[in-house]
Amino acid sequence: MKVTGTIREIEQRLKNEEVDSRWVEDCLLDTRTGVQNRAKAYLKKQDRIRKEKERMEKLWNFERTYWQMGYRMIAGLDEAGRGPLAGPVTAAAVILPENFDVSGLDDSKKLSPESRQTLRTRIEQEAIAVGVSIVDHQRIDEINILQATYLAMRQALQSLEMKPDFLLLDAVEIPEPPCPQRGIIKGDGMSHSIAAASIIAKTVRDEWMMKAAEEFPEYGFDRHMGYCTAEHLVALDKWGPCAIHRRSFAPVGDRV
Numbered sequence: 053m054k055v056t057g058t059i060r061e062i063e064q065r066l067k068n069e070e071v072d073s074r075w076v077e078d079c080l081l082d083t084r085t086g087v088q089n090r091a092k093a094y095l096k097k098q099d100r101i102r103k104e105k106e107r108m109e110k111l112w113n114f115e116r117t118y119w120q121m122g123y124r125m126i127a128g129l130d131e132a133g134r135g136p137l138a139g140p141v142t143a144a145a146v147i148l149p150e151n152f153d154v155s156g157l158d159d160s161k162k163l164s165p166e167s168r169q170t171l172r173t174r175i176e177q178e179a180i181a182v183g184v185s186i187v188d189h190q191r192i193d194e195i196n197i198l199q200a201t202y203l204a205m206r207q208a209l210q211s212l213e214m215k216p217d218f219l220l221l222d223a224v225e226i227p228e229p230p231c232p233q234r235g236i237i238k239g240d241g242m243s244h245s246i247a248a249a250s251i252i253a254k255t256v257r258d259e260w261m262m263k264a265a266e267e268f269p270e271y272g273f274d275r276h277m278g279y280c281t282a283e284h285l286v287a288l289d290k291w292g293p294c295a296i297h298r299r300s301f302a303p304v305g306d307r308v
Contacts, residue, residue: 055079059086066094104155111157111244114236118218119150125180127209127216128245129226131201132160132253136278137288137304138271138297139261141192143204144252145183145212148245152178157247159240160254172255175248183211184256193300202226222246268294 055062055078062079065071071094079091115126125147133141154174156167163171176182185207192200205226209216219226219233222240226233236242240250258277265274271287271294278284278296280303288297288307297304 054084055082055087059084059090062087063090066090108153108155108157108244111242111247114220114234114239114243115148115150115245118220118234123218123232125214125216126218126220126245127181127212128220128239128243128247128249129205129208130222130240130246130249130253131204132250132257133278134197134201135280136298137280137284137301138189138273138278138294139264140186140188140257141197141200141204142187142253142257142260143185143201143208144249144256145181145205145208145216146175146245146248146252147180147182147212147214147216148175148248149178149180152244154178157244157251159238159247160250162241163251165258168251168255168258171248171251175252179248181212181214182252183208183213184252185211186256186260189296189298192298196300197298220245222250264296268296 079087127145127147129145131143185204187200187204217231220243221235225235239246261273261277272283276284293304
């Protein structure tokens, strides 16, 4: 069996048109290997699109649960930078509209820097409200990283232009929250709102560390963002801690 048209024409039709499934099946049975391969590639692409739509739909499950309970201003809340040896911890709070529809949203750690930046732009453009907080290394050393994380989260919430009536958080819950809350294990990969907050918090902190790399180029902050990598430890051994290192963290304190 042979489908009408050249391989190039068939390829263009598969790229540019919504094609009938029966026609695609005919392409799979075409005597030309090139046509068969393009039909297989088309089906694989459609399968990826379908799975991504299903994943994105599931990311609304938690929000929908609480919308149905009457909550409207649901804020996703997440942090970035609890583990590094240097730099601040950041937090972001994001309230998304119910019609927010952006493919690719996910836990920020799973995304490339380019994807994170693209998604950040969409989030900032379309969110009902975005709040951000940065708590520096000195405050972390004063009150410890857990309390500094809670502080950053509270400040991010306070900076929102709209007051949330429910919070969705990645794993943790904050003491004395301003409204009801729910911590979700691996929430940045299970909730639109938390994923959006994760992306904002991560990109804000990365920008801060990139600027720090210009001031302290010997530490390689632009590559590891202050995390405890082999490269970072070698630099600490050679140069000692710089002004933005967290002295309360053992790998740094041991080298003071």
